[in-house]
Amino acid sequence: MRQAGFPGEPFLFNETVRANLLWVQPAATEEDLRAALRASAAEHFVDQLPSGLDTLVGDRGVRLSGGERQRLTMPRALLAFIHRLHGELTVVVIAHRLSTVRKGDSIIVLNQGEIVEHGTWQSLLSRHGSLFAGMVQAVAQ
Numbered sequence: 001m002r003q004a005g006f007p008g009e010p011f012l013f014n015e016t017v018r019a020n021l022l023w024v025q026p027a028a029t030e031e032d033l034r035a036a037l038r039a040s041a042a043e044h045f046v047d048q049l050p051s052g053l054d055t056l057v058g059d060r061g062v063r064l065s066g067g068e069r070q071r072l073t074m075p076r077a078l079l080a081f082i083h084r085l086h087g088e089l090t091v092v093v094i095a096h097r098l099s100t101v102r103k104g105d106s107i108i109v110l111n112q113g114e115i116v117e118h119g120t121w122q123s124l125l126s127r128h129g130s131l132f133a134g135m136v137q138a139v140a141q
Contacts, residue, residue, distance in 0.1 A: 010073040012061035017046055018053040020072060024080040031099045032079065040074035098139055107132070 012020050021033055028036075033053065037043035045068065049055035061069040093100060101107050102121055109117035109124070109132045117124055117132050124132040 010061065010069045012057050012064075012069060012072065014057070014059040016051075016054050016056055017049065017072065020057065021053075021076050021079060024076050025083045028079055028083075029099060029102070031097065032082075033075070035100075036075035036078040036082075039078055040071070042071045042075050045071055098136055 013023065018033065021036065022028055025032070034043065037046055046052060046055075055063075057063050057069075057072075061072070064072075093104065095101050104121070107117075107119060107121060107124060108115055111131060117127070117130060119127075124130055125136060127133060
């Protein structure tokens with residue numbers, strides 16, 4: 001039987017699920033965390049925990065089963081992997097949530113299947129009469 005800390009055993013800090021994920025990518029947004037959990041099929045499991053992402057896992061994850069500890073290693077690896085590839089890889093994201101595209105290097109805005117705007121988050125927000133700026137304002141209210 002393996003003990004925590006030995007090779008093959010995932011190491012978790014005496015922190016929340018969120019803090020254990022943010023350890024590899026401190027700048028990750030809530031959407032980043034959710035996307036990593038979803039991509040690794042761990043979102044449902046985490047949502048079932050008493051406080052979801054804010055559940056304290058205990059020293060080395062003792063409050064979780066061995067399988068649950070293992071299931072948290074994949075989203076953590078995805079967050080680290082995606083962060084390291086930024087600028088090295090082109091990723092096309094199609095999203096309805098503005099928070100998903102906020103960190104994009106280039107944003108293309110479609111309206112009824114037509115490209116109507118293109119630019120960075122800041123440049124699109126600063127354009128007078130921008131459809132994108134209107135969407136951001138509508139969501140903020």
